[in-house]
Amino acid sequence: MDDWKLPWDGSCRCGAVRVRVTKPPLLAAACHCTGCQSMSASAWSLTLTVPTDGFEVTQGETVRGGLNKDMHHFCPDCMTWMFTRPPGMDWFVNLRPTMLDDHSWFVPFVETFTSEKLPWAETPATHSFEKVPEIPDYQPLIEAYQREGVRP
Numbered sequence: 001m002d003d004w005k006l007p008w009d010g011s012c013r014c015g016a017v018r019v020r021v022t023k024p025p026l027l028a029a030a031c032h033c034t035g036c037q038s039m040s041a042s043a044w045s046l047t048l049t050v051p052t053d054g055f056e057v058t059q060g061e062t063v064r065g066g067l068n069k070d071m072h073h074f075c076p077d078c079m080t081w082m083f084t085r086p087p088g089m090d091w092f093v094n095l096r097p098t099m100l101d102d103h104s105w106f107v108p109f110v111e112t113f114t115s116e117k118l119p120w121a122e123t124p125a126t127h128s129f130e131k132v133p134e135i136p137d138y139q140p141l142i143e144a145y146q147r148e149g150v151r152p
């Protein structure tokens with residue numbers, strides 16, 4: 001189970017805020033929705049879902065912003081979009097995996113909102129959803145990711 005070479009450290013672009021992951025991730029995803037396109041200035045956002053008790057901010061403090069101000073955490077200096085804490089789902093944190101000092105291994109396992117994707121935007125995700133998975137779909141996806149997900 002713990003072949004993930006944890007812990008992982010990471011930071012925003014300027015280095016003012018640092019984070020650490022100490023438990024295996026639950027899921028790796030790319031989201032094509034137009035909101036993520038705007039927030040990421042890119043074709044998709046990337047997410048590594050990690051258990052809340054396996055995630056900590058080890059240096060600095062984030063500020064919150066975005067359309068849902070309670071959710072999205074940014075570096076106050078460089079304004080990098082670092083992670084998201086969805087309200088009412090406090091058992092996980094959606095970390096942007098590009099924060100990790102070494103994120104070269106990251107591969108999205110799931111992609112969401114393909115209904116809104118740019119026509120040329122293709123990812124290697126093996127599970128695609130026009131919007132998001134139904135709630136009962138998550139547990140099998142998490143179990144499949146534990147077995148098959150690409151590790152560092």
Ligand SMILES: [Zn+2]
Pocket residue numbers: 012013014015016017075076077078079080
């Ligand atoms: Zn920063």
Ligand SMILES: [Zn+2]
Pocket residue numbers: 031032033034035036037045113
């Ligand atoms: Zn999205």
